[in-house]
Amino acid sequence: MSPSSATDTAKVDAPAQPTSRFVMGNVACAEGALAVGCRFFAGYPITPSSEVMTTMANRLPEEGGVFVQMEDEIASISALLGASWTGAKAMTATSGPGFSLMMEGFGYGAFTETPLVVVNIQRAGPCTGQATHIGSGDVLQVRYGSHGDILPIALSPWSVQEMYDLTIRAFNLAERYRVPVFLMSDEGVGHLRESVVYHSDFTVTNRLRGGPQDEPFDTVEPDGVPPMPRFGDGAKLLVTGSTHDGRGFRRIDHPDVHDRLVRRLVDKLEHQTDDIVRVERYHLEDAEVAVIAYGFTARAAWAAVERLRERGVRAGLLRLQTLWPFPAREIAALGSTVKRLLMPELNLGQLVLPARAATHTEVVSLTQVNGLAISPTTIMERLEAIR
Amino acid sequence: MILDDIRQYLRPGLAQTTFCAGCGHGLILGALLRAIDAEKLDMSKTVFVSGIGCAAWIPSPHIDADTLHTLHGRAVAYATGVKLANPELTVIVVSGDGDLSSIGGNHLIHAARRGVDLTVLCANNQIYGMTGGQTACTTPLGAFTSTAPKGNVHRPFDLVELVRAAGSAYAARWPVSRPIEMTRAIRHALQRPGFSMVECISPCPTHYGRMNKQGSIREIHAAMDQNCITPDQAAELTRAERLQRIVVGEWIDE
Ligand SMILES: Cc1ncc(C[n+]2csc(CCOP(=O)(O)OP(=O)(O)O)c2C)c(N)n1
């Protein structure tokens, strides 16, 4: 499944009895980070993400890690970038306004190939918006918000268990591909309380450090992931957010160097969608209409599909667990088997845009931006209307 | 050759710096490397962090050690992450006045407040050099810049007072025309645990010098030197008068 030969992976010993808890999604996220080896957290308080930070403030020191509350979100992402180059697995958690402030730092992370994890517990924007209410208005911002061409990895959990599991996966992807990875959750899942098992049934991916002969910023292949040394090991690293060659020297006047770098950083992910992109399919085998959904909204979509099935309607659900790179191939395949698609979103129709570009089948957009979750009934009625 | 004592600290293969003729930033590099030599710092355990600007190029790529050339204003916040993630490392920030005290001013005062063990060198040329000589938060009242064609009307920061008020363990200020004192101050800053800052007054002949008709680099250095006063002399002056002078010395938090 994954090019694990390229990366140093280790199996975690399974404890005798995995612990089952009844906790909030944000808490499970923090525990997932700790389980996979996160040892640095920098953050700034913001609703509805703060429980990730407060859990880390309590738990990280117990695990021998470093917690620091910074002066703002720009400082938080900056501290993560510094800590990651020092060898730490690092994470922050934020929401709308804080996410906007971090944009320049995301570009730095992508361009310097710095692994880290950013959790966005999305709330109803724009601006300060409805701070305590659900939204998913940042799913295009994570893709296009930082200037220039960069491609992020963004994951979308729909349960408390996935807040744990996908945080672990986010770190593993960050380490494997040397990129910032975004856990694009929402207030619904972040504040949801349900049962979660803090299991150890996963492998841990650690970045390769390489040797003196390796270039830390280029590879022989035009879409490779170079090894990443860390500060303090004598590598005499030249890390810069300016256009750089394989050794890290600024090459700001070389068209070829810039072109190769920008393309490699996108291609190293776009050529690995088999590994990165994951979706879940419910009742799609014989479906005539289907919902495409992600995050908390996917729970309502699932309930709507189940109820319609009870009434004999051939409805199905494609749940996007990876948002970026976009699951275009999966949507194209689905489009060729159903009459119509419905995409409910807690924004004015954001991921419906790449979905429509992926298939010739009509994708109907169902939007809601009132700070409330979309109900199963709303989705059910629209599905009935378009089938 | 002037460089012979510090050549070992320079990254091999670099023919020259990118600084203009007469720029003070190269002298700060020299003072820093001589301080490092005197302190016998282990260069494999020392990380140099800078922001964006001419001054941010002082360590990157010139110094043959781990260098982190970050975003405009963010050097101190990145450095905080480096130091906290591995306290064994010596972390030295070198950046400009605009970078550290304008766009990055909040990180500067908060790092001083937290007392993170960093040594910060602020190369203060009282202007934005790299972007073409615009007003900085350190530009003296009345000075001409490309965004203050009739003279600057806003008071500058006193950066030493700023970081001291925020809790710095050590602060010092010297112009590049006093390299021996500047080198000694950098040594003291390196020796001192906690947050230290050395403000290095550095001419930008290309922009500040030209727009303010400062003359040759020899004249600029002479004028800079004559403008220096001690803290005792400064105590006799009003704040407005003080801000037109260079108050040199060391301020240690006991
Ligand atoms: C966010 C952002 N805003 C603006 C700039 C443009 N910029 C580059 S260098 C610089 C000023 C640097 O001034 P200073 O730190 O004093 O360094 P100097 O060049 O004077 O040594 C500015 C404004 C930038 N790179 N990033």
Ligand code: SF4
């Ligand atoms: S523009 Fe000014 S600060 Fe920049 S290198 Fe030239 S003299 Fe130095």
Ligand SMILES: [Mg+2]
């Ligand atoms: Mg300047």
